[in-house]
Amino acid sequence: MSRYTEIVENGLWKQNPGVVQLLGLCPTLAMTVSLVNGFSLGFMTALVMAASNASVSPVRRWVPTEIRIPVFILIIAALVTIIDLAMHAYLQSLHAVLGIFIPLIVTNCIVLARVEAFAAKNPVIPSALDGFMMGMGLSLVLALLGGIREIIGKGTLFSGIDLALGPSAKMFIIQVIPNYHGFLLAILPPGAFFGLASLVATKNWLEQRKSRTASVPTNEHQLVGH
Amino acid sequence: MTRSPYLTNAPSVSVIMLKVVLALIPAIFAYVWVFGGGILVVLSIATFVALTSEALMLKLRNRPVLPFLMDGSALVTAWLLALSLPPLAPWWLVVVGTFFAIVIAKQLYGGLGYNPFNPAMVGYAVLLISFPSIMTHWPAPLDLAKAQLGFADQFHYIFGGLLPDGVKVDGITQAxxxxxxxxxxxxxxxxxxxxxxxxxxxxxxxxxxxxxxxxxxxxxxxxxxxxxxxxxxxxxxxxxxxxxxxxxxxxxxxxxxxxxxxxxxxxxxxxxxxxxxxxxxxxxxxxxxxxxxxxxxxxxxxxxxxxxxxxxxxxxxxxxxxxxxxxxxxxxxxxxxxx
Known part of the structure; x- marks a missing residue:
């Protein structure tokens, strides 16, 4: 069982794609203008990652090493197309907001990175869990970043939730700061860079504090991003 | 007695900054003459925020606070930013701009001598793209304005956004x-x-x-x-x-x-x-x-x-x-x- 908890811990914290591996930055920076946008895209990515890890793992012995990348990309592309069309059918308004970034999950390098680094070497169940947990780790970062940018930029939280859960969910929208002027910079691209940098700094600071209090320094293996 | 080749002492940073501040004084007088005393309030807010945030950041970064604070570079940044803002800018606008200039553009990059971007202009650009309507509404020169604001009125306007009875924003601003x-x-x-x-x-x-x-x-x-x-x-x-x-x-x-x-x-x-x-x-x-x-x-x-x-x-x-x-x-x- 400890194997599975390690996978969960790696995905959500230790090797978090958003703030540690720094993979998949394009949607992280572009789509996090609100909490709902950030989390929806992250969740869709998590679904794709779970599915792609689960489908690559069983065929891993039959894929020749030389052509593994095109094969993996084809599998991922097929899965993304399924998600894209399904969203278009059932969550049309959310699909319209996320737009091009749904098909672009194919090119998100965190998806290929997990397929290559984990699913190509491990059995199906751990692979699926790894893909999903890495995706959820990314979702949490996207949601956090989206939330921060939304509060600072517009003074609201959960705006656009009606796109995901239907018009009745409008009551969940919170006006965090009443009579807010809006701080446009947080919504514009620079806000994404400032926000992500602050999150990475916070994570490093927490880790540093933890390792300072711990008597034995832990030897952490970090996956190098590309 | 100095010997050849007569190298003069390079002036210290604080002397340079003091002279820059001195060189800005005529412009401030002109500002007060043309737009009224509001600019003095804006300058004071910017100075206060710049010095406190600089001191705070130096302390967080474990640097000596007083020597760096006394070099006057934060003061110059604050004044240059304040002079770029509309002279009746609301107080929070000045606070946000100065904070960005000192904390993000200067101290996070390593402090004086390491910042790749001009801190005052970073503060200005942040404000301009975040609050375009406030940043492009300048007060009209006093002799053109439909309504006259005294220094006390300008002070109240900067801190509370309140104008005297019967005066509208359009009466004191122009493009x-x-x-x-x-x-x-x-x-x-x-x-x-x-x-x-x-x-x-x-x-x-x-x-x-x-x-x-x-x-x-x-x-x-x-x-x-x-x-x-x-x-x-x-x-x-x-x-x-x-x-x-x-x-x-x-x-x-x-x-x-x-x-x-x-x-x-x-x-x-x-x-x-x-x-x-x-x-x-x-x-x-x-x-x-x-x-x-x-x-x-x-x-x-x-x-x-x-x-x-x-x-x-x-x-x-x-x-x-x-x-x-x-x-x-x-x-x-x-x-x-x-x-």
Whole structure:
């Protein structure tokens, strides 16, 4: 069982794609203008990652090493197309907001990175869990970043939730700061860079504090991003 | 007794900064004369926020607080930013801008000497893209305004956003000369008609041109004190003038003359005080000419074709990125060496 908890811990914290591996930055920076946008895209990515890890793992012995990348990309592309069309059918308004970034999950390098680094070497169940947990780790970062940018930029939280859960969910929208002027910079691209940098700094600071209090320094293996 | 080769002592940072502050004093007097005492409130807020956030950041970074605080660089940044803002800017606008300039643009990059971007211009650009409507509503010069605000009224307006009874925001603000020119030209009016309206003076904006003359005066003092070399201001003003002259010669109905561009907006402030920032600017003489000339051209292009009324801040920031490259390619030949 400890194997599975390690996978969960790696995905959500230790090797978090958003703030540690720094993979998949394009949607992280572009789509996090609100909490709902950030989390929806992250969740869709998590679904794709779970599915792609689960489908690559069983065929891993039959894929020749030389052509593994095109094969993996084809599998991922097929899965993304399924998600894209399904969203278009059932969550049309959310699909319209996320737009091009749904098909672009194919090119998100965190998806290929997990397929290559984990699913190509491990059995199906751990692979699926790894893909999903890495995706959820990314979702949490996207949601956090989206939330921060939304509060600072517009003074609201959960705006656009009606796109995901239907018009009745409008009551969940919170006006965090009443009579807010809006701080446009947080919504514009620079806000994404400032926000992500602050999150990475916070994570490093927490880790540093933890390792300072711990008597034995832990030897952490970090996956190098590309 | 000093011996040859008579090297003079390089002045310390605090002496330089003190003289820059001194050079800004005439402009502040001009501001008070033209727009009223509100600018003094804005300057005080900026100074207070700059010094406290600088002290806080130095403490967080485990640096000695007092020596760095006394060098005056935070004070200069605060004043340059405050002088770029509308003189009746709400207090929180000044706080946000100064905080960004000191904390993010300066201290997070390593403090004085390490910041690649001009801190005051970062603060200004952040405010301009975040709060465009406040940043482009300047108060009208006192003799043009429909309603007169005393110093106490201006103080209340900056801190509470409240105006005396019967006075509306429209009564005390107007579009800036550059902004008005752009919108009116967009309505296909002739330049000559527009510039004969009351908001324009002899060269630039009515009243505001007095402030630009004061900057010129302060700049000449800096040149005389050898705190800045002639390269940056001359190259900037020359490129702005030459570029606008070309456009003016082609179509004087549509493009303002060079003098207008040199005496409106932030031209003079930029020429002597902004682009001359020794940290974020180039160091070689040839590099300075390229840097300042480029900023001049880009400023003109943003003014005429861009979406914002003035382009100094964006031009300076864009050319700040190019400074390492400019410096690398313009290294002067060392005496006794061939290239």
């Amino acid at each position: 800036t000369p550059l902004d008005y020119l752009k919108t009116q030209l967009g309505l296909h009016r002739d330049l000559q008609d527009i510039t004969h309206e009351s908001i324009y003076g002899k060269f630039g904006g009515h009243g505001a041109e007095l402030v630009t003359f004061a900057y010129l005066l302060g700049g000449i003092y800096l040149l005389q004190q050898k705190l800045i070399t002639w390269h940056l201001p001359v190259a900037f003003l020359a490129s702005l003038a030459i570029f606008s002259e070309i456009f003016y010669l082609v179509n004087p109905e549509h493009f303002a003359n060079p003098l207008f561009h040199m005496f409106t907006g932030a031209s003079m402030l930029a020429a002597f005080f902004i682009i001359t920032d020794p940290v974020s600017g180039p160091t070689t003489p040839k590099g300075k000419l390229i840097f300042a000339g480029g900023i001049g051209i880009l400023t003109y292009l943003i003014r005429v074709y861009g979406g914002y009324p003035d382009g100094v801040a964006f031009s300076v920031l864009l050319f700040n990125i190019g400074v390492p490259l400019i410096d690398a390619y313009t290294q002067p030949r060392v005496f006794g060496h061939t290239k």
